[in-house]
Amino acid sequence: MQNNQTPEYAIETKDLSIHYGSFVAVSNVNIKVERLKITAIIGPSGCGKSTLLRAFNRMNDFVPSSHVTGEILLHGQNLYGKNVDPVQVRRKIGMVFQKPNPFPKSIYENISWGAKINGFKGNMDDLVEQSLRSAALWDEVKDKLKKSAYELSGGQQQRLCIARTIAIQPDIILMDEPASALDPISTLRIEELMQELKKNYTIIIVTHNMQQAARVSDYTAMMMIDDKRSGGVIEFDDTKKIFTRPKDKRTEDYVTGRFG
Amino acid sequence: MNQSRSFDLTKKPRPGESIIQSLLFLAGVLSIFTTLAIVYELGKEAWLFFGNPDVTFAKFFGTTTWQPGIGHFGIWPLVTSTLITSLIAMFVSLPLGLSAAIYLSEYASPRARSALKPVLEILAGIPTVVYGYFALLFMTPLLQSIFGEKVEVYNMASAGIVMGIMILPLISSMSEDALSAVPRVLREGAYAMGATKFETSVQIVLPAALSGIGAAFIIGISRAVGETMIVAIAAGSGPNFTFNPFKAAETMTGHIARISGGDLSYNSIDYNSLFAIALMLFLVTLVLNLVSQWVVNRFRERYE
Numbered sequence: 001m002q003n004n005q006t007p008e009y010a011i012e013t014k015d016l017s018i019h020y021g022s023f024v025a026v027s028n029v030n031i032k033v034e035r036l037k038i039t040a041i042i043g044p045s046g047c048g049k050s051t052l053l054r055a056f057n058r059m060n061d062f063v064p065s066s067h068v069t070g071e072i073l074l075h076g077q078n079l080y081g082k083n084v085d086p087v088q089v090r091r092k093i094g095m096v097f098q099k100p101n102p103f104p105k106s107i108y109e110n111i112s113w114g115a116k117i118n119g120f121k122g123n124m125d126d127l128v129e130q131s132l133r134s135a136a137l138w139d140e141v142k143d144k145l146k147k148s149a150y151e152l153s154g155g156q157q158q159r160l161c162i163a164r165t166i167a168i169q170p171d172i173i174l175m176d177e178p179a180s181a182l183d184p185i186s187t188l189r190i191e192e193l194m195q196e197l198k199k200n201y202t203i204i205i206v207t208h209n210m211q212q213a214a215r216v217s218d219y220t221a222m223m224m225i226d227d228k229r230s231g232g233v234i235e236f237d238d239t240k241k242i243f244t245r246p247k248d249k250r251t252e253d254y255v256t257g258r259f260g
Numbered sequence: 261m262n263q264s265r266s267f268d269l270t271k272k273p274r275p276g277e278s279i280i281q282s283l284l285f286l287a288g289v290l291s292i293f294t295t296l297a298i299v300y301e302l303g304k305e306a307w308l309f310f311g312n313p314d315v316t317f318a319k320f321f322g323t324t325t326w327q328p329g330i331g332h333f334g335i336w337p338l339v340t341s342t343l344i345t346s347l348i349a350m351f352v353s354l355p356l357g358l359s360a361a362i363y364l365s366e367y368a369s370p371r372a373r374s375a376l377k378p379v380l381e382i383l384a385g386i387p388t389v390v391y392g393y394f395a396l397l398f399m400t401p402l403l404q405s406i407f408g409e410k411v412e413v414y415n416m417a418s419a420g421i422v423m424g425i426m427i428l429p430l431i432s433s434m435s436e437d438a439l440s441a442v443p444r445v446l447r448e449g450a451y452a453m454g455a456t457k458f459e460t461s462v463q464i465v466l467p468a469a470l471s472g473i474g475a476a477f478i479i480g481i482s483r484a485v486g487e488t489m490i491v492a493i494a495a496g497s498g499p500n501f502t503f504n505p506f507k508a509a510e511t512m513t514g515h516i517a518r519i520s521g522g523d524l525s526y527n528s529i530d531y532n533s534l535f536a537i538a539l540m541l542f543l544v545t546l547v548l549n550l551v552s553q554w555v556v557n558r559f560r561e562r563y564e
Contacts, residue, residue: 057452059448059451059452062448062451064369087454087455087456088454090451090452090453090454091453091454094452094453095448095452097445097448097449097452099445101443101445101446101448101449102449103446103449103450103464103468103561104446104467104468104561104562104563105467105561113453113463114453114454114455117453117454117455117456117459117463118453118454148561148562150562150563161449164453165452165453168453168454
């Protein structure tokens with residue numbers, strides 16, 4: 001195990017490849033994700049963005065034929081090491097999904113459930129309020145905490161999902177196209193929220209919306225499939241550079257809208 | 261391109277469509293009509309029974325001996341044995357069926373599932389008369405070897421347990437359908453919070469599937485209350501007012517089957533009493549249905 005890892009990196013991958021059976025979905029990814037920054041993963045459909053994102057919290061484990069080679073290091077520990085419990089990994093690395101997926105419980109229970117199963121012993125009311133405030137949702141729901149989460153609008157549901165993720169105090173929050181099912185105003189609110197959240201959390205976001213990546217992220221990883229249909233990160237840099245002076249011709253073509 | 265192409269928007273006769281519609285309508289009406297006819301027939305004959313000057317509602321609901329031939333009209337011994345056997349059946353089938361459903365839907369590999377489901381379905385295909393003798397010749401001796409002499413040869417416990425085994429595949433397959441219908445994104449949301457498989461299955465998936473599981477329970481308990489062959493063979497013949505499951509006691513269905521199989525003259529008090537029992541059976545099932553439905557609506561977690 002390495003102890004000389006530079007602390008500003010929240011998570012890094014080393015020669016990471018993700019396989020489905022004999023098919024290599026994502027190959028040879030080497031990126032270092034900086035702490036308390038927003039890192040965007042962009043690229044055309046089917047290039048493995050979501051697959052890569054889901055490798056960070058071992059959600060791909062649920063795909064029976066999947067396996068991973070290489071390493072993902074969280075504070076020097078390989079998430080795919082022999083003795084690593086994926087349940088523990090997911091407690092450290094939370095996730096917000098493409099479509100809002102609140103639990104069919106009350107707004108309050110949506111927040112408290114995760115905390116409860118994670119052994120939270122403190123004042124639950126405070127935790128719920130604090131999490132909802134951090135997700136900029138408290139003022140809208142404080143009078144209907146006992147109501148079903150499904151009574152909220154799509155945008156509110158998505159912020160509730162962010163709030164429940166915050167409630168378990170992860171190090172990193174993964175977001176898989178969190179605004180793609182939302183209208184422009186709700187999208188804007190999520191983006192503003194991300195800027196707030198990055199004070200305390202490292203965020204990795206997958207988006208197929210290039211303007212969104214340019215607006216919200218500090219770093220951008222550009223993914224593309226090769227001739228064997230495996231996805232890979234072809235360029236990883238400051239978001240500004242990716243969008244203004246990309247090194248790779250394919251990145252330039254993509255971000256300028258010449259294809260994709 | 262032809263700019264002046266004309267469009268024909270007038271109505272076209274479609275005789276096939278209206279024939280199909282009326283056939284479907286008739287099929288629907290037929291089932292409703294049959295139900296109404298049964299209720300009418302039951303009510304009419306039961307009316308004759310309650311019209312008998314010896315029979316009063318006070319006797320019917322207030323006494324505990326059922327021997328219409330000699331003027332005892334207390335329905336309770338038949339009702340309690342029906343409820344006890346059905347309750348035992350549900351105590352067996354609900355936990356086992358639900359556990360099997362959770363295993364099949366949440367834990368089993370596709371291979372295990374494709375091996376296990378047909379086996380469960382075989383259970384559903386066994387004739388109830390076979391179950392009846394299974395209760396009498398296997399379950400009763402088994403209970404006797406565990407609990408000793410106090411288990412009678414004919415008893416409600418073995419009939420109830422075997423009835424539970426009979427209902428098991430129904431509960432498990434309906435519950436599994438309900439569990440599998442819960443959207444995958446809900447499970448993913450739970451896993452992403454660091455929930456274990458068990459926490460996800462029991463605390464997220466199960467409550468979301470409760471309406472389907474409730475439907476399984478309702479159908480299961482209706483089958484148990486209405487089941488005749490198993491209780492007729494294994495639960496005993498002769499009404500007996502007891503709450504001891506190891507004793508013999510005849511259920512409503514068992515009693516109807518036995519008495520109607522005998523030599524009955526039309527419009528005798530025994531004959532008419534059968535319809536009163538049947539009406540009572542109908543009411544018990546209805547009440548159990550309503551109560552279960554209320555419970556399910558109270559506790560289910562609705563997802564869209």
